[in-house]
Amino acid sequence: MSATCLVVMGVSGAGKSTVAAHLADALGWPMAEADEFHPEANIAKMSAGTPLTDADRVPWLEALRAWIDRRDAAGESVIVTCSALKRTYRDILRRAGAQVRFVHLRGSTDTVGGRLSGRSGHFMPTALLESQFADLEPLDPDEDGVALDVTATPEVITTTALDHLGLRPAGSTGAADAAPDSNTPG
Template sequence: MFVAERDNACALVVMGVSGSGKSTIAERLAIRIGWRFEDGDSFHPPSNVAKMHSGQPLTDEDRWPWLKAIAGEIDRTCAAGERAVIACSALKRSYRDILVHGRADVRLVFLDGTQELIATRLAMRKGHFMPPGLLTSQFGTLEPPAAEERPINVAIDRSVEAIVEDIVSQLKLDRP
């Protein structure tokens, strides 16, 4: 009898451009699978938030401390035998390399949508520090995850519930 290989994931990084639904999807996914939710935005230093709020894109130099802080949280979570779903843009391969740093127990969930769909969503948002005008910059920076990164790719042109169920169906997790 064939038994499917199980994911030994201790962390899922829900990634995509601003407006793709990272925080919403990651939080609902965490509830659905019984894991802790962390919003990667909470790891940004105040200088990054101020820069984004003023409409300036972050540089890689701005991002390194932020990504290392999230990677540290992933390491702490996994070392403690806990599990977390973390919302983080992780737009470039080099950023994901910092977050995952070769760990087989960290999986990426890529929220994939068109710039037009996401622009419409951003236009309806209130009170978020990422202005819609930075979306072009985000898409310019985005390097979709490659197959060897073992991503779970999901289209975001559906309801939150359908997206979460799609992710769960692609995961091979032992249920808590």
């Protein structure tokens, strides 16, 4: 059986890195930040306030998928942060050999914008948030994942995601109960 890749997705400022770190700690899986897979040209565009095009994103997503495939070949499940805004982007990731599942962190423009404006040391300017919300396509019913509101604490989001996806924290002995969730896509 193939490994699992949890993709923590959403617009910049949604809390992907924080929630992914909590999930990685809970599951004992390694974590990768998709931002680290961007070529310099993409980082320069975003730093200048220029939204990326689909053509800019495809090589980035393919590099991330290749990393997922290498981890899967080693039998290693992983957590990845990735905006994965459009279905077509998620489809590139879903072509990996691992079982790719999504944790979509969703929130209002005001909530996420407030977080983003208070963040320093990141190449993504607040001005590009509008373009990300415009591109964002929620998970479709046939995409394996859960959509959760970012106003909950990272601990609550983590527990809810694990419960919904039926994943057990590292060291846990009992089966996780997959609880119904009103935040599921569809």
